[in-house]
Amino acid sequence: MAESKEFQAVPQEEDLSQIERDLKFYPSTTTNPALLYVEQIEQFNRDGYLRSLRIFDDQEVAENREYFDRLLETVIAAGGNSYSISTAHMKYGKVYDLLTHPKIVAYVKDLLGENLVAWGSHFFCKMPHDGKSVAWHQDASYWPLSPSKAVTVWLAIDNADPENANMRFIAGSHHHGHMTYRPSGSHEDNVLNQTIDNPEQYGSPIDDSLQAGEISIHSDLLLHGSEANESDRRRCGLTLRYCATDVRAGMDWNAKGVIVSGSDPSGHWLNPARPEND
Template sequence: MADSKDFKAVPLEEELSQLERDLKFYPSTTADPQLLTVAQIEDFNRDGFLRGIRIFDDQEVIANREYFDRLLEQVIAAGGNSYSISTAHMKYGTVYDLLTHPRIVAHVKDLLGDNVIAWGSHFFCKMPHDGKAVSWHQDASYWPLSPSKAVTVWLAIDDADPENANMRFIAGSHHYGHMTYRPSGSHEDNVLNQTIDNPEQYGAPVDDTLKAGEISIHSDLLLHGSEANQSDRRRCGLTLRYCAADVRAGMDWNAKGVIVAGSDPSGHWLNPPRPKND
């Protein structure tokens, strides 16, 4: 797991504390969205997330799952685990294709504006009875990005529902800015290393129930997490990370940013090519 720069369990607090970051929510100002509706833009600005957006048909769902099954088998054989496939678009051409997929990018563009960067890709795969929870957290706590104009797309590889520990959101919590968290120890069986306690003080949890091939999109400031998967079913999702092109990345994270819409006039993001291996 330690080989992933965008994997949230990597301890980055000391380096992040030295960066000046603007961590307040910037609402979408898109007035003429191409795929989303104006009502969905309003919902995102109010709640901090959208869910249940169909991207892939049944045949594409099968192809995505079969690809991940093969990839997971290879990673485990090499000594990794179901959480260690991270910064995957820099290593695997098929993941790069998913990160830059026109149907996904078009939805993100409706939220972030004309110039969009895709910089992160990480499989969060909860095996049956794996016993690990993803504690309540904000993505922005782990990322050296500023200002806070970033979203995560969660692509369901498998169906995700309460039985197999779907992700949960606290609607509207992105309006509270950067929250206080505590370190999370290994004894807590937490995939991450931060925990925000008493999340209900910010609102009621909402299940991000998805069918395979659907996505949800959430703000980097939205409070979210998931329980341990105690079921007999796997729950795999591919997180795809995007930001507006005027966002600045510290700690050399700009090296993994791909221009997926518009342009990057500043040249800050290095726009790496598609990997050849798969």
């Protein structure tokens, strides 16, 4: 992957070891959610994820896909690949618009509270028969953030199902704290560089099947991954990353944090403007 990214290359662990982090799950305390039901808040606290939340209609789905198709063509022509479009909201106005979309922000605000920052955007696009998997991992292992009040929104650009290697979750695994992982070997064709072995010790995998235009939301401590796409269909998703504004970021990651709700009285997050392109 050619560009800077939320998931950074080794020596990631050495860099993060210099940062004191609070890696325990903070359950949502929202009692009067705007979009979610109270039962969904309870489910998120228990299972660590929500899924099949509709954001876009069919016309908007087509527009998002057409935009990504053009972007992918441009990136590949410049020497990138289908996984290298990362920190995209700092480069592309359309991705900034998706990251700050009011309905997506409202869902996340129901989980993380009024004061909210959006800091990450990364396309995970599995081309047909590309042979690459995303090994079982926790997002928090890659992020220099503390405390652990962060989530990933996975926006389906294409339909995602078991046939084309949808993401999978281990429900409740976020309650186990930060897990031991090992570096992935080059022979494993892992998109990332960490692997948590024996995920079944924490529970049974659950498919995060989504229709294009739907999102799922999962805790940064939830164990998740996906198999290689062996089908004839592409499986593209845009991951959007959010945290509460009282979260502190190391390694200068605060520079990419956009305030999408409430305020950041400390001024820690630098709140970059929308890129002028798109």
